Amino acid sequence: MIEVLSSAALATVQDLGRAGSLRWGVGTSGAMDNLALAAGNLMLGNDVNAAGVEVPVFPFKVRFDEDCAFALTGADCAAKLDDQSLMPWWSHQARAGQVLTLGLPQAGPHRGSRAVLCVAGGVDVPEVLGSRSTQLRGAFGGHEGRALKRGDRLRAAGAGTECKNGFGLVPPALALPLYKDEVLAVRVLPSAEYAAFEESSRAEFWAGEWKITAQSDRYGYRLEGEALRPIAPMEMRSHGIVPGVIQVPHSGQPIIQMRDAQPSGGYPKFGTVIEADLWRLGQAPIGSRIRFIQVDWDQAVAALDEVEAWLDKVKRVVDLHRSAPKVN
Structure with a gap:
C-alpha cells in the first residue's frame, strides 16, 4: 500500500x-x-x-x-x-x-x-x-x-x-524533440471548418505563438493569441469530438480538447492536434507558449510510427537490463 x-x-x-x-x-x-x-x-x-x-x-x-x-x-x-x-x-x-x-x-x-x-x-x-x-x-x-x-x-x-x-x-522530450523557432511545437491536421476562416487568420494560426492560459486543465487548453475570424458567422449543432480537436468559440481564441474532454461540442473545428503529439501538450506548463505545424494524414501516421518505434526501443532496453546477470 x-x-x-x-x-x-x-x-x-x-x-x-x-x-x-x-x-x-x-x-x-x-x-x-x-x-x-x-x-x-x-x-x-x-x-x-x-x-x-x-x-x-x-x-x-x-x-x-x-x-x-x-x-x-x-x-x-x-x-x-x-x-x-x-x-x-x-x-x-x-x-x-x-x-x-x-x-x-x-x-x-x-x-x-x-x-x-x-x-x-x-x-x-x-x-x-x-x-x-x-x-x-x-x-x-x-x-x-x-x-x-x-x-x-x-x-x-x-x-x-x-x-x-x-x-x-532518455525521456521523449530529448529523444523526440519538436520545436519551431525554439518554441515547443505540435503538429496539426486542418479540420472540417478550417476553410471557413479568413485566409489571414489561417496564416496567423501557423505563424504565431499561442499562450496556454490559466483557464486550462485536463478538460481543455484555452489559448491566447491573434483571434481567429470566420468568413461568416457559424452556428452549428453539437457533434462528436475527441482529444486533440481545436475548437474556436465566438471569442476567436482556440480551445484544444484534452483527455477529459466531453465527447460532443458545437463550436467550429479548426484543426486537430495529431495523436502522436498529445503527450507534448500534456507536459506544456500553464503560461508557456506553443506553436503549430501543419501536416497531412501521411505525416500524422508517420509521426505515430515514430512514437511506436521509441516505445519498442524502450522495451528492448528494459528486456536487456532485466536479462543481464546481477552484479554482486
Whole structure:
C-alpha cells in the first residue's frame, strides 16, 4: 500500500484511457502524457496499460507501507526518497516506511508540468468500462472517481515482489524533440471548418505563438493569441469530438480538447492536434507558449510510427537490463 500525505494536489489515478465508450457519451480520460505512463510501466515489467498516479500540482508526498519498486517519469520534480535525491525517468526501490516527495518541476528548455508515479504491478483499483482511469466529470473510475487527498491509500498490485530496478531512460522530450523557432511545437491536421476562416487568420494560426492560459486543465487548453475570424458567422449543432480537436468559440481564441474532454461540442473545428503529439501538450506548463505545424494524414501516421518505434526501443532496453546477470 501507499498512503497519500499531500492535500489538494489534484493527483489522479490514470491508465492509457477508456476506449470504446464515446457512443455512450463517456470521454476517454487517461494519462495526459501517455508516453510517460507507458515507459514507467515498461521499466517495472508491468502491462503497458497499468494504472499509475498522475501528479500536476506540487509538492506531492506518499508513504510506502511495504517494500515496493516504483518508477518516476514525466516532469523532473527533484524527487527524494526520504533524504535521498532520485533520478527522473528512473526505476527505484522503496522500503516500508519510506516517504517519496516530489518537488516543483525543474526549470529548463524541456521543463514538464506533470509527474507520473508508476508502481510494481500497477495501482490496483477497479476497472470501470474497461479502464482504471479517473473520470472526474462523471465521478467514477480511479480512486472513488475523484482526485486523491490526504489519507487515501492505494494498493500496488506487485508490492513485495522482486523487481529489477536501478536503471533509467532518455525521456521523449530529448529523444523526440519538436520545436519551431525554439518554441515547443505540435503538429496539426486542418479540420472540417478550417476553410471557413479568413485566409489571414489561417496564416496567423501557423505563424504565431499561442499562450496556454490559466483557464486550462485536463478538460481543455484555452489559448491566447491573434483571434481567429470566420468568413461568416457559424452556428452549428453539437457533434462528436475527441482529444486533440481545436475548437474556436465566438471569442476567436482556440480551445484544444484534452483527455477529459466531453465527447460532443458545437463550436467550429479548426484543426486537430495529431495523436502522436498529445503527450507534448500534456507536459506544456500553464503560461508557456506553443506553436503549430501543419501536416497531412501521411505525416500524422508517420509521426505515430515514430512514437511506436521509441516505445519498442524502450522495451528492448528494459528486456536487456532485466536479462543481464546481477552484479554482486
